[in-house]
Amino acid sequence: MLRNSLIGSLRQIKPILCSQSLRSLSNGANSGLTTIEVDDKSGIATLSMNLPPVNTLTLNLMHDLIDSINQIECNKSRGLILTSSNDKVFSAGLDLKELYKPDQERLKEFWTIFQDLWLALHLCGIPTAAAINGHAPAAGCIMATACEYRVMLPDFVIGVHATRFSFLVSKWMMLSYQSVLPRRIVERALNQGKLFSTQEALEVGLIDEVAGSKKEALAQCAAFIGTFDKANPIARTLTKRMCRDSDVTELLRDRAGDLRACVDYINTPLFQEGLSAHLEGLKEKK
Numbered sequence: 001m002l003r004n005s006l007i008g009s010l011r012q013i014k015p016i017l018c019s020q021s022l023r024s025l026s027n028g029a030n031s032g033l034t035t036i037e038v039d040d041k042s043g044i045a046t047l048s049m050n051l052p053p054v055n056t057l058t059l060n061l062m063h064d065l066i067d068s069i070n071q072i073e074c075n076k077s078r079g080l081i082l083t084s085s086n087d088k089v090f091s092a093g094l095d096l097k098e099l100y101k102p103d104q105e106r107l108k109e110f111w112t113i114f115q116d117l118w119l120a121l122h123l124c125g126i127p128t129a130a131a132i133n134g135h136a137p138a139a140g141c142i143m144a145t146a147c148e149y150r151v152m153l154p155d156f157v158i159g160v161h162a163t164r165f166s167f168l169v170s171k172w173m174m175l176s177y178q179s180v181l182p183r184r185i186v187e188r189a190l191n192q193g194k195l196f197s198t199q200e201a202l203e204v205g206l207i208d209e210v211a212g213s214k215k216e217a218l219a220q221c222a223a224f225i226g227t228f229d230k231a232n233p234i235a236r237t238l239t240k241r242m243c244r245d246s247d248v249t250e251l252l253r254d255r256a257g258d259l260r261a262c263v264d265y266i267n268t269p270l271f272q273e274g275l276s277a278h279l280e281g282l283k284e285k286k
């Protein structure tokens with residue numbers, strides 16, 4: 001796929017070899033946890049996460065997201081809008097159950113596919129936008145920041161609150177946050193474990209616009225994608241890649257090292273105790 005070719009050479013355009021027609025998007029071999037709808041008039045693809053109750057990023061959902069992003073790119077859609085079928089939660093972030101007392105091989109697979117998902121979104125050749133129609137904590141926020149534009153509905157929260165339960169983030173996740181927000185705000189927000197309300201997110205620039213409904217959010221994302229109509233698509237893709245090169249290289253230069261550091265940290269008592277308390281807190285909320 002296009003993304004994989006970039007790992008070898010970030011500056012080169014790989015010819016798109018896919019032969020599917022624009023309207024024939026199907027979910028092929030994936031688990032059906034995502035849906036793709038392509039607007040006939042605009043050619044823009046809406047990619048919805050559909051894993052009840054809260055779109056946690058499980059291995060299967062991440063696999064389906066990557067597969068769908070590749071399909072959308074290969075079918076030469078004009079743009080990609082990432083959203084959720086749930087009307088309260090965009091994504092609750094990584095599946096915490098995968099991190100609690102994990103099987104070591106599965107944990108490696110889990111973290112590697114999370115890296116893959118971030119790369120797929122970050123390097124997607126077509127314009128991307130997130131219609132954030134619900135809460136977007138932690139990796140939900142990181143996925144949104146990997147897109148080029150964010151429109152959010154009122155009365156939800158977004159942010160990386162990892163320190164609240166003794167989690168750390170990898171440097172590439174921090175860089176994603178920092179590509180959208182000024183460094184001093186990221187430093188403070190990460191250290192505080194801050195979740196921004198929709199209004200606060202707009203004020204600091206974590207999101208670009210607020211929408212009154214999901215329909216409006218999708219329209220605002222589509223309008224953003226339309227702003228690239230005058231740009232040559234290949235020049236645009238190369239320019240996007242150039243702009244994102246240093247963040248992506250940070251992960252690509254030592255993916256194995258990142259994996260090792262994460263696995264080591266996740267296995268520490270500090271992490272496991274924090275996670276256990278967090279999982280209890282989620283249960284007690286009921």
Ligand SMILES: CCCCC/C=C\CCCC/C=C/C(=O)SCCNC(=O)CCNC(=O)[C@H](O)C(C)(C)COP(=O)(O)OP(=O)(O)OC[C@H]1O[C@@H](n2cnc3c(N)ncnc32)[C@H](O)[C@@H]1OP(=O)(O)O
Nearest residue numbers: 056092093094095096097138139168169170261262265282
């Ligand atoms: C170099 C060193 C690097 C070290 C790296 C170390 C660590 C790696 C991690 C790095 C960063 C972390 C990334 C993440 O994404 S971790 C995930 C963080 N996410 C959360 O904490 C979100 C928790 N969830 C919520 O706050 C809420 O669920 C909500 C999203 C606001 C939605 O609220 P509501 O609609 O009221 O739903 P419920 O709370 O009732 O949830 C429904 C059921 O779903 C379960 N749930 C929720 N979130 C998760 C999750 N993330 N993973 C697994 N399960 C989740 C919840 O427990 C409910 O289950 P139940 O119905 O069985 O009780």
